[in-house]
Amino acid sequence: MSVEKLIFEKGAPGRRAATMAAMDVPTEPEESMIPAWMLRNEPAPLPEVSEIEVVRHYTHLSQRNFGVDTGFYPLGSCTMKYNPKLNEDMAALPGFARIHPLQPENTVQGAIQLFYELERYLAEIAGMARITLQPSAGAHGELTGLMLIKAYHESQGQGHRNLVLIPDNAHGTNPASATLADYKSVEVKTDPATGGIEISHLQALLESNAANIAAIMMTNPNTLGLFDSKVLEIARLVHEAGGQLYYDGANANAVLGITRPGDMGFDVVHFNLHKTCSTPHGGGGPGAGPIGVKEHLVPFLPGPLPAKGDQGYYWQDQGPQSIGKVRANKGNFGVLVRAYTYIRTYGPDGLLHVSQSAILNANYLKHELASDYTIAYPQTCQHEFVATAERQKEESGVTALDVAKRLLDFGMYAPTIYFPLIVHEALMIEPTETETRETLDYFVSVMKQIAEEARTDPEVVKTAPHNTVVGRLDQALAARKPNLRWQPGQEVTH
Amino acid sequence: MANLNHPADLKYSKTDEWVRIQGDQATIGITDYAQDQLGDIVYIELPWDAAQEVSHEAKFGDIESVKATSELLSPVSGEVVKVNEELRDRPELINENPYEDGWMLAVKMSNPAELDNLMTAGEYEAYLQGR
């Protein structure tokens, strides 16, 4: 298999695939309808290809891509679980797929009902008073959550609070979202013994900044896959200092039916439905990042919110304290249909079993890999854990990157590498609950083989991958001489 | 640390810039340690139209590698008299030769006393050990 040519390099003048319906109305000259200087001079230079060329081209591209349906995808923090096909079919029902967001409410009762019910399911799962399904992704949810916190503080005459505490092992979206909400991020250290937040450092920060703390953003279990058992104390300390608690739901796959962010003391939560609720990642999106809040934050939620009355379901506008809207229309409905179907597939016992199984699979791998790879934190993990290539780096210079690339040769995807930042040569591994024992054992055997290669034949690891359509690519060149689009006359070597 | 080079005839800042002094002119760049930490450098933002002022410990530019970005902080105050135009198209010179081809700015110092804040090569290497 080789790299495919670009679609622009295929076809010939005059070829086309799709045909339009005929022009069945009497026509007028364009210039009589729109002044000539507002019209296009030249047609947009899109490709000219036939249908079979389109089909083969994108079929070939799909064959050069690796998905969960292809193989094991142990990306830590991404929850690459199986994407049920039933969910795809339900989202494609014309009654869901072919409705306009501005249709009169009485013509979309089923849609509003789905929003209404899904909100309630997520509120129960999270232990929160109310949910908004508006945000399109986790980071979008984070920003929405921070906007809510900001509006809340302003309403309490505490608008001067401008600091957000973020653990040093947090995902980059956390401090980026804080900046967009015009907050300053302050790092809280991880306790090396427990892997949780270092309470003494938290206390020191809270004391020296008491008047200005707006919030703490954290996830539990954290990015090390460890449950911070001091969470109630953290909640108490932050609340006492006048701050709000924000829960990053990226790791929610570990807590379904086991504990709830609302019960841990959090004021705001976001979910990543494309992680926890099995909606497919689509190569980078779409996702959905619903937000849950405690009662005191409800008035600030973006609107409208779905409501049920005597006449049926309707959209109820939020009051004057609402932050407004964070996107056009009501949310990523197509994604929400999939999440709804998923939750109804499992029910309460099933969701609990999901988390239990995710936790079991992660601990199983951690146990099996410990003899060949340094495990950053040896204590019982939740749904993910961090191994490292530290031993390999010291012995033969083989890095986490090298290990990741070598895994690709065995028909598996790599774990997350170099994250969290506080662990050197990190390999963050999250198997999820949908993998068979045989797959997990196969992964272990390959990882053992790679560790062996690192000892006896490190070059094969350092120059991996060998069995993929391309080898390692020149990232430096891509960034020095960016080529972000095809131009006519561009030479492409295959 | 063994492979990194920090020439003895230069002075060093805590933010990993080096200074070569010739009379009242200071030539500035980033150290071998800095370029090693950054990895492949892909882009640099410098005050290309010279005749600008820089200040001690203030930002004079930005540098980007494949995996990181960093601000460039001037060890001295003064007027920029020359900027290394080569780095526009070939920022990798900084990786290849941080002290010669990878030089960034030449500054006419307005306050040479600021040089006292800088470290010698030995002091800089000790500082790196502690990091």
Add this chain to the structure above:
Amino acid sequence: MTYIPNTPEDQQEMLQRIGFSSFEELLSPVPEEVRLRRPLELPPALSEPDLKRLLNRMASKNKNLDAAISFLGAGTYDHAIPSVVPHLQRRSEFVTSYTPYQPEVSQGMLQAIYEFQTMICQITGLDIANASLYDGATALVEAVLLAVGPGGRGEVVISQGVDPQYRRVLHTYAHARGFSVKEVPTRDGVTSSEDLDQAVSATTSAVVIQQPNFFGSVEDMHAIEPIAHKGKAVFITNITEPASLGILAPPGDYGADIAVGEIMSFGNTMSYGGPALGFMSARSKYMRLMPGRLVGQTVEESGSQQTGYVLTLQTREQHIRRERATSNICTNQSLLAVGATIYMAALGKQGFRELGELCLQKAHYAFRQITALPGYKAAFSSPFFDEFVIEVPVSTQALQQHFEQAGIIGGYPLGESYPGMERCMLFCVTETRTKQDIDYLVGVLKEV
């Protein structure tokens, strides 16, 4: 039903192997005080056949666009999706893949996005484009954030011809980030040049105009551009009806710095407005400031000169910049971008032009027929593409009731978003409407 493949026996064995006797033991780090000691209050699990019945029932409570005749646009446009698109877009290697951080096994997605970026440039006439943003409204916000710069302070001037939902979103972000927004009114359905000139100063950070605007009117960008560029402002154009780019002069030709908008209607199902597909294209000088992912072409490290594709300029993004980021976007709308790419490839140069012609001519035919009816007047005299505003002789609620009885969806009543326009309705006619559909609408309007 469950997708957990290991049986209770498998799981028991695994537990034992790692030295645990039960799931409970694995949960020891979770303190008792936060443990949920009751089942979640959710409806019990359903089998696949039962779920299909349930969801089909729910879906049938919605009147879908194929069961009615729709003249509804107002930011979301119905463009027919050729069958090739879903068959290719739904290939599971695309659907179930992650963000292509390991490029060696993601060349398919990376190349598809590189093609998307290219096609967005081809239709907008600008130099670079990113891999997508959540939707048109947030794409607009991202462009404004780019123009305002780090620090987040500045003033943005925006026409009231821009979609009301987009303006609401912009105000929400402005309040959070700390920049200010000044709205400029429209006259005769287009942005008032005099008012725009008054509003734009030497310190304005960005000027935002929608083309065609929310009323469907075509703005005179030749007159607007010099005003927008009076000072240092970035001239941003917002496009919610991308079919218009087949007919109208593109942003590259009229001097826009950045073009953003909504392009979900190209190859993706409407799905009640989401997931959507925001796009951003810009002049090359904004390359290192662009938010979102960018795919670049490169070669193998080995020196083979073999071409490959990678995510590039990642140091712009949140996972590297963290608190210094100017955008926090991570997940985007990749799969929809693939759909739009396949759509644009399927239509091609000719098809894209035809799409624009069909929308233009059908809308103008409808306009002529409707405005010939006594009691129905054109609200504006400005030129339009495939949407227009009609002043109607009865209340819009009454008209909507007639429409419902007649099996028609739309037009869109403007009174809520535009005070003073309570008797105005926005009608959209895309290539999906036949002459018969239009004549039918005219018949219904006549009877009222």
